[in-house]
Amino acid sequence: MTNRSGRDLAEIRADFPILAEEHHDGVPLVFLDSAASSQKPQAVIGAIADYYRHTHANVHRGIHKLSEAATAAFEDARRKVRRFINAESRREIIFTRNTTESINLVAQSWGRSQLKPGDVVISTVLEHHSNIVPWQILAEEIGFTLRFLPVREQGQLDLAEYERILREERVRLVTVAHVSNVLGTVNPIAAMAEKAHDSGALILVDGAQSVPHMPVDVRALDVDFYAFSGHKMLGPTGVGVLYGKRDLLQAMPPWMGGGDMISHVSLDGSSWNELPYKFEAGTPAIAPVIGLGAAVQYLQELGMEWVHAYEQQLTAYALERLSEVPQLELFGPSAAKEKGGVAAFRLADHHPHDVAQLLDAQGIAVRAGHHCAQPLHHHLGVPSTTRASFYIYNTEEEIDALVAGLYETLRILG
Amino acid sequence: MENLYREIILDHAREPRNWGVLDPADIDYEEYNPLCGDRLRITIRIGEDEIIDGLGWSGEGCAISQAAASMLGEEILGKSLEEVKAWTRDDMLALVGIPLTINRVKCALLSLKALMIGIYGQKIWDRMEMEDED
Numbered sequence: 447m448t449n450r451s452g453r454d455l456a457e458i459r460a461d462f463p464i465l466a467e468e469h470h471d472g473v474p475l476v477f478l479d480s481a482a483s484s485q486k487p488q489a490v491i492g493a494i495a496d497y498y499r500h501t502h503a504n505v506h507r508g509i510h511k512l513s514e515a516a517t518a519a520f521e522d523a524r525r526k527v528r529r530f531i532n533a534e535s536r537r538e539i540i541f542t543r544n545t546t547e548s549i550n551l552v553a554q555s556w557g558r559s560q561l562k563p564g565d566v567v568i569s570t571v572l573e574h575h576s577n578i579v580p581w582q583i584l585a586e587e588i589g590f591t592l593r594f595l596p597v598r599e600q601g602q603l604d605l606a607e608y609e610r611i612l613r614e615e616r617v618r619l620v621t622v623a624h625v626s627n628v629l630g631t632v633n634p635i636a637a638m639a640e641k642a643h644d645s646g647a648l649i650l651v652d653g654a655q656s657v658p659h660m661p662v663d664v665r666a667l668d669v670d671f672y673a674f675s676g677h678k679m680l681g682p683t684g685v686g687v688l689y690g691k692r693d694l695l696q697a698m699p700p701w702m703g704g705g706d707m708i709s710h711v712s713l714d715g716s717s718w719n720e721l722p723y724k725f726e727a728g729t730p731a732i733a734p735v736i737g738l739g740a741a742v743q744y745l746q747e748l749g750m751e752w753v754h755a756y757e758q759q760l761t762a763y764a765l766e767r768l769s770e771v772p773q774l775e776l777f778g779p780s781a782a783k784e785k786g787g788v789a790a791f792r793l794a795d796h797h798p799h800d801v802a803q804l805l806d807a808q809g810i811a812v813r814a815g816h817h818c819a820q821p822l823h824h825h826l827g828v829p830s831t832t833r834a835s836f837y838i839y840n841t842e843e844e845i846d847a848l849v850a851g852l853y854e855t856l857r858i859l860g
Numbered sequence: 861m862e863n864l865y866r867e868i869i870l871d872h873a874r875e876p877r878n879w880g881v882l883d884p885a886d887i888d889y890e891e892y893n894p895l896c897g898d899r900l901r902i903t904i905r906i907g908e909d910e911i912i913d914g915l916g917w918s919g920e921g922c923a924i925s926q927a928a929a930s931m932l933g934e935e936i937l938g939k940s941l942e943e944v945k946a947w948t949r950d951d952m953l954a955l956v957g958i959p960l961t962i963n964r965v966k967c968a969l970l971s972l973k974a975l976m977i978g979i980y981g982q983k984i985w986d987r988m989e990m991e992d993e994d
């Protein structure tokens with residue numbers, strides 16, 4: 447399968463200036479940490495620089511030409527994001543700082559106004575901390591019950607338990623990752639959404655590890671809320687997105703007060719601006735939003751079907767090569783087609799920090815630790831893992847380099 | 861510049877038609893433009909066959925929002941509620957008839973927003989905004 451732009455891998459890699467840099471003197475960079483944050487193509491870097499050089503002014507209230515141009519560029523990025531995830535309207539696209547803030551928005555606005563003692567919110571053991579802690583804080587305050595779906599051997603959610611809780615308890619919300627940031631498990635979101643709705647519950651999806659890597663259609667999935675980050679999908683840090691169904695967003699109270707989010711303010715009280723501005727208090731991250739628009743455009747030029755297919759091919763190769771390494775234990779689904787582009791592993795009983803350090807010395811950037819998923823690691827019975835993750839600019843040669851690096855690590859550590 | 865401040869706009873802004881609120885009125889609704897604080901109050905009397913047979917408005921705002929309100933009032937006086945309900949954002953922008961930049965569109969739409977929400981409630985306006993924007 448070739449990508450929509452018809453360009454080859456060398457050309458794609460050339461779009462990312464950082465990939466041409468030496469990691470250490472004379473050692474090229476092998477970047478296998480995109481699940482934490484991806485690198486940025488020149489199209490994104492340039493869009494941000496051009497914006498600051500030629501267009502910058504504050505958005506939305508200005509009458510002068512610069513403010514008009516900045517507003518148009520900012521809102522154009524919102525339209526690009528809308529089309530990218532197939533939301534019905536740009537008004538359902540709320541810009542936040544990141545996935546974490548998007549989830550906190552739902553907790554503090556919808557959760558705080560809707561959840562009552564005795565209600566149940568379902569999360570899962572494989573969630574990132576950002577989809578656990580906001581609910582724990584709120585549960586402590588309100589007194590609703592938080593349930594965590596267990597995972598089975600290969601990292602799949604226990605869906606029988608899911609249906610049992612939906613059937614027997616007063617579930618108001620299901621909040622679940624689309625793709626696990628450690629195991630790579632792809633959860634069956636459309637089926638889970640249907641079951642949640644059948645029980646009168648809403649569903650919020652953490653899409654931080656899905657939107658960058660596969661086609662996502664929020665209407666086909668029929669999710670109520672969908673959260674993701676710009677910086678994991680070739681965009682800049684500082685911008686994330688919350689998609690929400692219009693009727694839900696319309697009925698939700700604001701969670702932050704300030705400029706831009708009001709309709710009218712008097713000292714006796716205030717009324718709220720229309721969507722999406724009701725949830726965008728204060729001057730937004732204008733340049734990062736415009737950068738995110740450029741990132742979306744870049745991904746669409748390649749085509750998300752290709753992005754997904756290429757990553758699956760790389761992941762299959764990585765799983766095969768890694769399974770040859772002695773004393774290496776992989777976690778998560780063993781088939782590439784069942785998982786996102788991550789490989790989390792233990793190498794003998796060596797601490798992942800030592801493994802990552804020795805790989806770094808060889809130019810290979812991976813992540814080590816609990817990856818903000820301590821409950822999952824507790825379930826796996828290990829304190830931490832080493833994680834290699836893949837994106838459109840990675841190559842099979844880089845995976846070979848990782849494998850060679852692991853052999854070298856074993857040689858040094860014994 | 862002359863495009864934006866064409867004679868017809870300045871004429872309506874200087875001498876707004878149907879200025880002044882009706883009391884009593886069947887509909888009396890006030891709306892704000894959050895971008896600049898403009899205020900627009902619209903009052904309507906509804907006669908036989910749901911025909912708008914009285915209309916008056918007041919407000920504070922820029923020449924474009926005031927002229928737009930004046931033009932809209934002239935346009936809908938004597939029309940039926942059913943005809944008014946069919947109005948769209950694009951109809952309003954066509955009525956005002958000047959090229960508007962993104963931050964000024966709201967000025968031209970303020971009176972239509974007040975009218976629609978005043979007669980039919982918030983939901984119809986939310987729907988109009990959703991339908992008309994990508």
